[in-house]
Amino acid sequence: MSTEETLVEAALRILNTADPVEKARIGDQVANKWLQGLISQPYNPSQDLPVPDRPARLTNDIIARFGKQESMPREFFTDFVKVAQDEGRHFSLLNARLKELGSFYGALPAHDGLWDSAIATSKDLLARLAIEHCVHEARGLDVVPTTISRFRNGGDNQTAELLENVVYPEEITHCAAGVKWFKYLCLRSRNPILSDLPLEENSDTVEVDNEVIQKFHSTVRTYFRGPLKPPFNEQARKAAGFGPQWYEPLAVKDYSVE
Numbered sequence: 001m002s003t004e005e006t007l008v009e010a011a012l013r014i015l016n017t018a019d020p021v022e023k024a025r026i027g028d029q030v031a032n033k034w035l036q037g038l039i040s041q042p043y044n045p046s047q048d049l050p051v052p053d054r055p056a057r058l059t060n061d062i063i064a065r066f067g068k069q070e071s072m073p074r075e076f077f078t079d080f081v082k083v084a085q086d087e088g089r090h091f092s093l094l095n096a097r098l099k100e101l102g103s104f105y106g107a108l109p110a111h112d113g114l115w116d117s118a119i120a121t122s123k124d125l126l127a128r129l130a131i132e133h134c135v136h137e138a139r140g141l142d143v144v145p146t147t148i149s150r151f152r153n154g155g156d157n158q159t160a161e162l163l164e165n166v167v168y169p170e171e172i173t174h175c176a177a178g179v180k181w182f183k184y185l186c187l188r189s190r191n192p193i194l195s196d197l198p199l200e201e202n203s204d205t206v207e208v209d210n211e212v213i214q215k216f217h218s219t220v221r222t223y224f225r226g227p228l229k230p231p232f233n234e235q236a237r238k239a240a241g242f243g244p245q246w247y248e249p250l251a252v253k254d255y256s257v258e
């Protein structure tokens with residue numbers, strides 16, 4: 001048997017690295033190895049490795065926790081390797097920007113909401129995809145344009161451009177990964193044979209119907225407390241592959257626009 005590190009082992013090594021700069025560096029290295037085929041195995045089928053409940057941070061958890069457990073296809077690993085690599089890059093870029101401005105990562109307190117949701121959804125991949133990627137990351141898409149204007153109005157074009165040209169477009173792809181694999185799991189539960197086909201072929205042949213959207217609504221209502229907050233960035237959400245019928249029914253009425 002090969003002694004080569006699997007993607008899941010590498011993901012755990014990243015999860016267990018506490019220093020955020022080092023984590024981003026190893027994350028980028030592992031992502032490149034996977035994308036170049038230098039790591040060939042997603043996981044070792046005969047090995048069940050413990051996934052830490054509260055490691056230093058997010059994203060590679062989905063690979064280590066659900067990849068083998070749910071027998072996900074190779075494309076799933078690749079999509080979330082890219083998400084993790086993007087997030088590591090965002091961290092490195094923003095951390096460098098903070099330093100240029102005379103501050104540092106950790107200077108101000110930050111909330112831990114994403115990780116709370118990761119723990120709440122640690123037993124259910126559908127919920128993980130819906131809550132992290134289609135609720136929280138989609139919310140990010142709603143608010144980032146305002147954040148960009150704030151930096152621009154404050155005279156910090158450099159940060160505004162970093163958010164606009166790097167973070168924002170890449171976050172759309174993260175949300176898209178959530179939508180894509182949520183649909184995949186729904187379709188696979190209906191017809192297990194589909195799991196052997198590339199996802200694109202499934203999507204072309206099977207209309208994403210009310211059943212998938214209903215499942216999304218019930219999943220969000222179970223795992224996310226309270227309604228979603230409008231206004232929504234319809235354009236960015238559409239680019240990520242989900243229309244208003246997915247999220248409008250989960251929203252509170254927005255009195256501020258009346």
Ligand SMILES: [Fe+2]
Pocket residue numbers: 087137170171174
């Ligand atoms: Fe993201």
